[in-house]
Each structure stands twice: as C-alpha cells, then as structure tokens.
Amino acid sequence: AQSVTQLDSQVPVFEEAPVELRCNYSSSVSVYLFWYVQYPNQGLQLLLKYLSGSTLVKGINGFEAEFNKSQTSFHLRKPSVHISDTAEYFCAVSLPYNDYKLSFGAGTTVTVRA
Amino acid sequence: GAGVSQSPRYKVAKRGQDVALRCDPISGHVSLFWYQQALGQGPEFLTYFQNEAQLDKSGLPSDRFFAERPEGSVSTLKIQRTQQEDSAVYLCASSLELAGGSDEQFFGPGTRLTVL
Numbered sequence: 001a002q003s004v005t006q007l008d009s010q011v012p013v014f015e016e017a018p019v020e021l022r023c024n025y026s027s028s029v030s031v032y033l034f035w036y037v038q039y040p041n042q043g044l045q046l047l048l049k050y051l052s053g054s055t056l057v058k059g060i061n062g063f064e065a066e067f068n069k070s071q072t073s074f075h076l077r078k079p080s081v082h083i084s085d086t087a088e089y090f091c092a093v094s095l096p097y098n099d100y101k102l103s104f105g106a107g108t109t110v111t112v113r114a
Numbered sequence: 115g116a117g118v119s120q121s122p123r124y125k126v127a128k129r130g131q132d133v134a135l136r137c138d139p140i141s142g143h144v145s146l147f148w149y150q151q152a153l154g155q156g157p158e159f160l161t162y163f164q165n166e167a168q169l170d171k172s173g174l175p176s177d178r179f180f181a182e183r184p185e186g187s188v189s190t191l192k193i194q195r196t197q198q199e200d201s202a203v204y205l206c207a208s209s210l211e212l213a214g215g216s217d218e219q220f221f222g223p224g225t226r227l228t229v230l
Contacts (some may be wrong), residue, residue: 042223043118043205043220043222043224044157044205044221046218090156090157092156100145100147100162100170100219101162101170102157102159102219103159104157104158106154106155107156
C-alpha cells in the first residue's frame with residue numbers, strides 16, 4: 001500500500017518570503033501525486049498534480065512542485081507568499097490502476113505573517 | 115452555486131443515535147466519493163460511486179456505515195449507532211468523468227460530526 005508523509009505539520013512564513021512544503025511517499029509501484037489546499041471553512045482545492053512527463057509541475061496561484069523519483073519526494077514551493085496563502089496543504093498519492101482512491105498526508109498548516 | 119454542497123455543515127449527536135449526511139455533487143458529475151477526516155489528519159477514503167453504483171466501499175470502517183446514491187446524483191452517508199470515534203469531518207467529492215485519468219475531484223466543505 002502507498003503512504004504519504006508530510007514532514008512539517010506547521011510552517012510559519014513572512015509575507016513575500018519563499019516557502020517549501022515537503023512531501024515524501026512510499027510505494028512499490030509508480031504513483032500519481034497531488035497537492036491540495038484547504039482554506040478555512042472551505043473544501044479542498046487541487047493546486048497541481050503529477051501524472052507523468054516533466055518532473056516540474058506548475059499549478060495555480062504561483063505554486064509549483066517537483067517530482068523526484070529517486071528520493072520519492074514531491075515538494076511544493078512558492079517563491080513569494082501572500083497573506084491569502086494561509087491555509088492547510090495536503091499532499092496525496094494514488095495508484096494509476098486505482099487512481100480515484102487518494103491517500104492523503106496529515107497536512108501542513110501554513111501561516112503567513114505580515 | 116456550482117460547487118459540491120453538503121448538509122448539515124455541523125451535526126452533534128448523542129452516542130447511539132443514527133445520523134444522515136447529505137452530499138449534492140456538481141451537476142453532471144459521474145463519480146462521487148466520501149472521505150473521513152479526523153482532527154489533525156488528512157482525509158481518508160471511505161467509498162466511491164459511479165453514477166448509482168457503489169463500486170468501492172473498502173474504506174467504510176464498520177457495518178454501521180452505509181452510503182447510497184440511488185439516482186446517481188445526491189448521496190447520503192448514514193452512520194448507525196454513532197460512537198465517539200466517529201467524530202470527524204466527512205468530506206464529499208465529485209468528478210466529471212468515470213474514475214480514471216486522475217480526473218480532478220472537487221470537494222465540498224464537509225460536515226463536522228461530533229458525537230457526545
């Protein structure tokens with residue numbers, strides 16, 4: 001079975017500073033990878049996904065992530081954050097032959113301060 | 115609105131009560147999913163529907179949990195004889211296509227269930 005580890009439960013960051021959220025996964029087969037964001041009192045929203053091809057994936061709101069197969073990682077980055085990026089971020093994986101079943105990490109809470 | 119809606123948003127139940135949680139997916143979406151999110155954890159898959167057919171219920175934690183989608187649109191998650199460990203946020207998601215190709219799942223805001 002696949003699993004996801006988000007290495008940081010909370011990440012405080014100043015406005016306009018860069019941020020990196022770390023995600024590692026465990027799987028014996030190839031996986032699909034996702035990052036979702038959850039704003040307070042809202043549903044999860046897809047930021048970006050990696051299915052195949054280029055290992056650098058660009059998503060919405062200026063986020064990007066890089067798939068590293070050798071390190072089994074899919075870290076999320078943004079070069080300059082805004083107050084509005086304060087939210088909880090979830091990394092998730094699925095198996096290509098069963099790809100509706102998302103397995104999520106525990107989440108990383110990002111708090112952006114002025 | 116055009117998003118996934120869930121009701122009620124908050125539900126408090128006494129231990130032993132039955133509860134029913136409703137999900138209205140985006141119109142026309144074929145696939146529907148239920149997830150359970152415990153406090154401080156990521157969502158965990160419960161069950162998946164393709165139209166009215168429940169194709170995967172492997173994540174349902176016990177036989178007290180039951181989900182249905184009789185007409186292929188609205189879905190209800192029912193929990194019988196609720197226990198304190200059932201306290202969680204229950205998320206519903208829908209996607210346009212048949213599951214496959216990693217079609218984006220659109221999530222509702224969730225129902226927060228508290229069992230006293």
